[in-house]
Amino acid sequence: MTAGRTARDRVRAEITREIKEAARARLAESGAHALSLRAVARDLGMVSSALYRYFPSRDDLLTALIIDAYDALGARVEQAAASGAPRVRWHAACAAVRAWAREHPHEYALVYGSPVPGYEAPQTTIPSASRVPLTLIAIVRDAPELTPTPAPPLPPDLAAQAARTTALVAPDLPDDVMVRVAAAWAHLYGLIGFELFGHLANTFDPADALFAWTVETMADTLGLP
Amino acid sequence: MTAGRTARDRVRAEITREIKEAARARLAESGAHALSLRAVARDLGMVSSALYRYFPSRDDLLTALIIDAYDALGARVEQAAASGAPRVRWHAACAAVRAWAREHPHEYALVYGSPVPGYEAPQTTIPSASRVPLTLIAIVRDAPELTPTPAPPLPPDLAAQAARTTALVAPDLPDDVMVRVAAAWAHLYGLIGFELFGHLANTFDPADALFAWTVETMADTLGLP
DNA sequence: ACAAAAACGAGAGCACTGCTCTTGCCGGAA
DNA sequence: TTCCGGCAAGAGCAGTGCTCTCGTTTTTGT
Numbered sequence: 001m002t003a004g005r006t007a008r009d010r011v012r013a014e015i016t017r018e019i020k021e022a023a024r025a026r027l028a029e030s031g032a033h034a035l036s037l038r039a040v041a042r043d044l045g046m047v048s049s050a051l052y053r054y055f056p057s058r059d060d061l062l063t064a065l066i067i068d069a070y071d072a073l074g075a076r077v078e079q080a081a082a083s084g085a086p087r088v089r090w091h092a093a094c095a096a097v098r099a100w101a102r103e104h105p106h107e108y109a110l111v112y113g114s115p116v117p118g119y120e121a122p123q124t125t126i127p128s129a130s131r132v133p134l135t136l137i138a139i140v141r142d143a144p145e146l147t148p149t150p151a152p153p154l155p156p157d158l159a160a161q162a163a164r165t166t167a168l169v170a171p172d173l174p175d176d177v178m179v180r181v182a183a184a185w186a187h188l189y190g191l192i193g194f195e196l197f198g199h200l201a202n203t204f205d206p207a208d209a210l211f212a213w214t215v216e217t218m219a220d221t222l223g224l225p
Numbered sequence: 226m227t228a229g230r231t232a233r234d235r236v237r238a239e240i241t242r243e244i245k246e247a248a249r250a251r252l253a254e255s256g257a258h259a260l261s262l263r264a265v266a267r268d269l270g271m272v273s274s275a276l277y278r279y280f281p282s283r284d285d286l287l288t289a290l291i292i293d294a295y296d297a298l299g300a301r302v303e304q305a306a307a308s309g310a311p312r313v314r315w316h317a318a319c320a321a322v323r324a325w326a327r328e329h330p331h332e333y334a335l336v337y338g339s340p341v342p343g344y345e346a347p348q349t350t351i352p353s354a355s356r357v358p359l360t361l362i363a364i365v366r367d368a369p370e371l372t373p374t375p376a377p378p379l380p381p382d383l384a385a386q387a388a389r390t391t392a393l394v395a396p397d398l399p400d401d402v403m404v405r406v407a408a409a410w411a412h413l414y415g416l417i418g419f420e421l422f423g424h425l426a427n428t429f430d431p432a433d434a435l436f437a438w439t440v441e442t443m444a445d446t447l448g449l450p
Numbered sequence: 451a452c453a454a455a456a457a458c459g460a461g462a463g464c465a466c467t468g469c470t471c472t473t474g475c476c477g478g479a480a
Numbered sequence: 481t482t483c484c485g486g487c488a489a490g491a492g493c494a495g496t497g498c499t500c501t502c503g504t505t506t507t508t509g510t
Contacts, residue, residue, distance in 0.1 A: 008477080008478080012487095031339075032339075036467065036468085037467080039467095047488065048467095049469080049489070049490075050489070053486075053488080058467095058468065058469090129424075152438060152442060158429075158434035158435060161435070165428045179435065182425075182435060183435070186416045186439070187411065189415040189419060189424075190411040191412075191415070193337075193415065194414060197339065199414075203386065203390045208382075213383055214408045217377060220376070221442075231506085232506085232507095233507070261495085261497090262497065272460055274460070277497095277499085283497065
């Protein structure tokens, strides 16, 4: 995507990249609510109006940063979960999400915290946002055999939703396993959110032990070998 | 706290209440990032500078709204979980959190989403913020007998954190049960966050079935009768 | 009961924001 | 060579959080 044909296209891609980089730097130290187009422009020695040639609005800049964050997190998790026994991959993937979140708290808050603008979720973010859950699903799908713990049977509507979802991403996955993965993914997200946003203060903070134990119980629930 | 001694104290409390009410109205329809002190002042027919007699900054107004939101949610959950068999109370409490979150999405995002300001968590919010987790703990503590599912043993540091926490809130609770409640609370938070912030779109949305099933498995994990 | 002190609402003003519009400039295509 | 489109710059608009000052009103201490 950076391969522009003409020289002008190439410098445009380059400047776009620099803008995002500067914005990411400001985001990392001040948070999304304090990300100002004018400040970013000043950091780059431009005037603020020039920025609008590259991003039609502040929200569009944020959307670009959101996609980049999803992709950075997704790549990190995919790499962490690339090989090994299923349970090892599971731990590695979960630990990678947490590690990235702790290293980039403001970017994590941008994508997984409360939606910043009047909230819209542009369709363009979906592929990037799906990378982490798809990785988790792949770990379970690739497991040779699962020995999950007993659980309540799925009511018909839940089974239908699970079937619709598996049809899209992992056709051979049993419905109840799909539901368990979704629940585990929400659990992981909840745990990291609690830690990152300070809801574990004075109780289970630092959260390393609680995190490791919970991830292990998730693997048990899924029946990963 | 509204019982001021002098007439001035009483009108001050009344105006403070009106300001919070107007701010909450704006919050409910526009979100925290669009909450403007000047707009609130206009709604009340005041000039913006007059508002600073009641709240020293915008963040202080938000903090007041956060405490109110914690208390509203806490009261709702406490009432929902007031009586019945432990498992019934558990379902009622979880459903109450979700219902309140769906009815007041922006307020929920304010307290449980990414921290809006440069993030500080004033000590004054702690008692209000603790009401929901304390209610969940009380349900488990009040259960006559628990038959939890097998789980990995607690590593020493996790057991120590759990012991420290139980000593504060439920001295007679076994450590591993405390850890399970904490994990369940994070799970609940994660599930609601996913639903509210649109991360279940096109998969498990509407989330009623996934929510009910997951809450049931949490009750199983805790061994609630 | 009266004066000092504190609290209050209104207004002007500062520095900042997102965003628009206009004005020139300069490089690549016809 | 002459256009024309993308570009940076600047001015400007409406809005923001917040501070300060200035009269007025209410409470408090003597």
